[in-house]
Amino acid sequence: MVKHWIKSILTAAVAGAMMLGTTGCGVGFTLSPGELYRLPKLPAEYTELDKQLSAMISAGAEYAPPSSGTNIQSVQLTDLDGDGRQEALAFLRVADDEKPLKIYIFSPEDQTYRQTAVIEGTGTGFYSVTYTDMDGDGYMELLVGWKVNAELQALTVYSLAHGAPQELMRSNYVKYAVTNLDRDEKQELVVIRADEDGDGTADYYRWQDTGLVSQSSARISSTMAQLSQQGRLTQGTLLDGTAALFVTGVTDATQAVTDILTEKNGELTNISLSDITGVSTAVYSFQSLYPMDINHDDITEIPWQEASPVALEETPDSDAVDPYIEWRSYDGSGGYAVVETTCHNTEDGWYLRIPEDWEDRVLVHRSVSSDEAMVTFLYQDENGSPQEFLRITAITGSGRESKAARSGRFILSRQAKTIYTAELLEANSSWKYGVTEDDVREAFSLIDTEWLTSDY
Numbered sequence: 001m002v003k004h005w006i007k008s009i010l011t012a013a014v015a016g017a018m019m020l021g022t023t024g025c026g027v028g029f030t031l032s033p034g035e036l037y038r039l040p041k042l043p044a045e046y047t048e049l050d051k052q053l054s055a056m057i058s059a060g061a062e063y064a065p066p067s068s069g070t071n072i073q074s075v076q077l078t079d080l081d082g083d084g085r086q087e088a089l090a091f092l093r094v095a096d097d098e099k100p101l102k103i104y105i106f107s108p109e110d111q112t113y114r115q116t117a118v119i120e121g122t123g124t125g126f127y128s129v130t131y132t133d134m135d136g137d138g139y140m141e142l143l144v145g146w147k148v149n150a151e152l153q154a155l156t157v158y159s160l161a162h163g164a165p166q167e168l169m170r171s172n173y174v175k176y177a178v179t180n181l182d183r184d185e186k187q188e189l190v191v192i193r194a195d196e197d198g199d200g201t202a203d204y205y206r207w208q209d210t211g212l213v214s215q216s217s218a219r220i221s222s223t224m225a226q227l228s229q230q231g232r233l234t235q236g237t238l239l240d241g242t243a244a245l246f247v248t249g250v251t252d253a254t255q256a257v258t259d260i261l262t263e264k265n266g267e268l269t270n271i272s273l274s275d276i277t278g279v280s281t282a283v284y285s286f287q288s289l290y291p292m293d294i295n296h297d298d299i300t301e302i303p304w305q306e307a308s309p310v311a312l313e314e315t316p317d318s319d320a321v322d323p324y325i326e327w328r329s330y331d332g333s334g335g336y337a338v339v340e341t342t343c344h345n346t347e348d349g350w351y352l353r354i355p356e357d358w359e360d361r362v363l364v365h366r367s368v369s370s371d372e373a374m375v376t377f378l379y380q381d382e383n384g385s386p387q388e389f390l391r392i393t394a395i396t397g398s399g400r401e402s403k404a405a406r407s408g409r410f411i412l413s414r415q416a417k418t419i420y421t422a423e424l425l426e427a428n429s430s431w432k433y434g435v436t437e438d439d440v441r442e443a444f445s446l447i448d449t450e451w452l453t454s455d456y
Contacts, residue, residue, distance in 0.1 A: 065126065068145070077089075080160050081140075082138040088113055092104060101122065102120050103119040103120075117165055121144070130178070139160055141160070145173070156170045168211045169213075174192050181204075182263045190204055192224075192247065193224070200227070200249075202268060202270075215266065216268045218261060221273070221280040222247065231250060232246075233247055236293070246261075257279065259282075289303040289325065294339075295340045299339070301339060305325060324359075352392065352444055365378065375391065388427055389425050390422065390428060390435065403419075408423040
């Protein structure tokens with residue numbers, strides 16, 4: 001991994017040399033072909049780091065990069081102590097050692113890297129690593145997820161402020177989130193795990209004089225199996241501005257349950273948990289959507305599946321769709337307000353904000369032909385007959401430009417491999433709730449894949 005990273009440096013350096021050699025900006029010198037393509041000399045510290053790691057590998061170690069999260073390289077560079085210079089962390093496995101999993105930390109020193117610390121552990125591998133200054137002292141804390149066995153993960157938080165790594169906490173976990181529920185100068189940690197009875201629980205770690213301490217716990221609705229695969233942790237905000245952590249589990253790919261965790265008087269509280277059922281009141285049909293700020297008001301909404309008011313007969317080339325997603329914002333007592341309704345077409349990657357006048361009146365069909373996926377919006381007239389008034393089409397394939405230019409269509413979005421178009425159909429002009437092209441453009445959005453937030 002170090003060699004790969006060094007290769008990137010070389011590529012950039014060569015590109016820069018080529019630009020200097022070809023520019024007409026009066027630099028004052030020219031480069032010969034031999035000079036132009038001669039590889040630049042590597043900084044000495046990277047060469048020395050590579051030598052040290054190569055020696056470890058030759059002695060029997062092997063690279064063991066984390067398997068999840070955003071930091072999945074075997075060798076990672078980051079500024080741990082805030083001095084503007086990057087430390088190097090190498091993730092290795094030494095099979096014959098009592099503690100085979102090792103994180104070697106190298107600090108820059110003069111023209112080299114010097115090994116200054118090592119973190120050791122047991123298990124089958126590294127699951128994840130996160131770097132964050134949780135307590136605001138200028139030093140990064142190291143959050144390491146260990147794969148203990150096929151069914152168990154352990155989280156350890158290390159402080160590096162005093163040279164040698166100091167273990168601040170350790171816990172089994174399924175997911176965790178670094179958060180700031182109390183909105184103070186220090187970040188807290190919420191760890192999701194199974195308790196002794198196998199029930200889901202969230203442990204709340206806060207900073208005290210003795211370090212990072214488990215202050216309180218709150219019960220959650222989801223099992224660890226429901227969280228481990230499609231489950232998500234989403235950080236957000238309630239209607240009253242309170243910070244919250246939304247914990248979403250997916251039961252069987254058809255149903256989701258979201259617990260809403262907040263801090264009250266220093267304690268972690270699940271404001272969505274029913275006192276009667278012991279389960280969150282936010283249980284809804286799962287549509288591959290998770291809590292997010294759908295309307296960009298800095299408040300987090302939960303996607304609630306709404307049923308279509310009437311059924312439409314299916315045809316051989318068209319499927320009736322149940323499209324309505326009701327987006328609910330919650331307050332600190334667990335009550336909610338509906339702030340938006342959308343039609344989400346997850347198959348084709350777009351959604352449409354639904355006007356209030358359409359609700360309980362509009363049906364949707366989706367049909368697919370060669371290189372075109374069409375969604376048609378219909379209303380029922382006074383005789384109960386369906387009337388098509390709007391169609392949105394996702395066009396792919398080599399002929400998409402000509403298809404997008406077909407009479408009546410206007411472009412909503414042009415992506416690398418897909419063009420999204422809309423057309424106002426005949427019944428739109430006669431319906432009192434009809435729309436304009438500008439209305440459709442304003443209501444249309446692509447589904448952002450980053451809504452699926454990363455957690456560990």
